[in-house]
Amino acid sequence: TMRESYSSENDSGFKCLNPQLRPIVIVGGHGQLGQLFQRMFELSGYQVRILGRDDWHRADEILHDAGMVVVSVPIHMTEAIIAKLGQLPEDCILTDLTSVKSGPLQAMLEVHSGPVVGLHPMFGPDIPSLAKQVVVYCDGRNPESYQWLLEQIQIWGASLNRISAIEHDQGMTLIQALRHFTSFVYGVHLAEEDPKIDQLMSLSSPIYRLELAMVGRLFAQDAQLYADIIMSAPQNLAMIKRFHQRFGEAIEMLELQDKAAFKQAFSQVEHWFGDYAQHFLVESQGLLRQANDSTRR
Numbered sequence: 246t247m248r249e250s251y252s253s254e255n256d257s258g259f260k261c262l263n264p265q266l267r268p269i270v271i272v273g274g275h276g277q278l279g280q281l282f283q284r285m286f287e288l289s290g291y292q293v294r295i296l297g298r299d300d301w302h303r304a305d306e307i308l309h310d311a312g313m314v315v316v317s318v319p320i321h322m323t324e325a326i327i328a329k330l331g332q333l334p335e336d337c338i339l340t341d342l343t344s345v346k347s348g349p350l351q352a353m354l355e356v357h358s359g360p361v362v363g364l365h366p367m368f369g370p371d372i373p374s375l376a377k378q379v380v381v382y383c384d385g386r387n388p389e390s391y392q393w394l395l396e397q398i399q400i401w402g403a404s405l406n407r408i409s410a411i412e413h414d415q416g417m418t419l420i421q422a423l424r425h426f427t428s429f430v431y432g433v434h435l436a437e438e439d440p441k442i443d444q445l446m447s448l449s450s451p452i453y454r455l456e457l458a459m460v461g462r463l464f465a466q467d468a469q470l471y472a473d474i475i476m477s478a479p480q481n482l483a484m485i486k487r488f489h490q491r492f493g494e495a496i497e498m499l500e501l502q503d504k505a506a507f508k509q510a511f512s513q514v515e516h517w518f519g520d521y522a523q524h525f526l527v528e529s530q531g532l533l534r535q536a537n538d539s540t541r542r
């Protein structure tokens with residue numbers, strides 16, 4: 246299977262693009278994403294140290310010769326922890342894996358005068374390999390000194406997308422905050438309605454099963470992470486309120502049994518999607534075929 250071939254690829258290790266690099270320190274490296282990056286760096290021949298929650302009394306010893314520091318701590322603590330990294334070697338690369346970018350990037354630029362880059366892996370710790378995954382990055386300072394890191398991530402199989410921290414955070418309002426929040430509310434609604442979940446499953450078409458999986462998988466993960474993501478920026482709340490308002494307007498349409506208005510809105514949205522509407526129909530047919538195959542297995 247795909248999974249096996251990727252893991253045997255990992256066992257044999259990855260090419261090391263910067264063998265001269267002094268140790269990499271992952272702050273919060275015992276956490277989910279930190280462990281994943283520790284494994285990837287070690288498989289690529291780098292020396293990795295962890296600075297965990299209880300290690301700050303020996304932080305100087307851990308950090309004094311660091312070649313790169315990677316911050317991977319809970320979102321709500323990130324900026325405060327970055328502020329404690331004022332004594333890094335001048336040429337040390339300072340980076341983070343935080344799901345929001347503006348605040349942490351600003352904090353890194355303020356505390357450290359050497360190379361800075363913000364990373365956002367667009368995946369969780371449950372992936373078998375980085376193949377086909379996306380890592381978004383935001384340039385901070387001295388990009389020439391961390392090109393090897395970007396290339397190293399590509400050697401792991403991921404593709405890179407460069408964006409400004411502000412544009413990233415705006416995009417995440419829709420891609421993360423609103424999406425996770427609507428999944429959260431849908432989950433709350435299901436739990437309150439309390440249908441028999443096995444009966445729901447037996448009545449489900451593959452598309453509904455997939456939708457239920459998308460919602461249900463949220464609740465197998467860390468509540469703190471999603472609370473932090475959803476509440477990370479005031480623009481997230483503003484976006485969610487606009488969605489709520491449109492939900493209300495759509496309900497009014499139902500109350501008025503206004504099918505003409507429904508059809509008019511429908512065609513507006515169809516127009517907005519343009520060629521993507523047809524494209525998504527075809528793409529989702531492929532996904533559903535795959536989902537069907539894997540649930541039968």
Ligand code: NAD
Binds near residue numbers: 272275298319343367
């Ligand atoms: P996690 O809770 O699994 O790990 C955080 C780690 O930080 C824990 O080991 C914790 O003990 C440690 N920590 C807490 N306080 C600390 C302190 N004062 N000093 C040092 N370490 C401390 O969280 P995670 O899911 O690994 O997330 C880490 C980062 O990765 C977050 O910024 C998150 O936005 C980002 N991220 C996570 C995912 C995901 O799906 N998990 C995806 C993309 C990005």
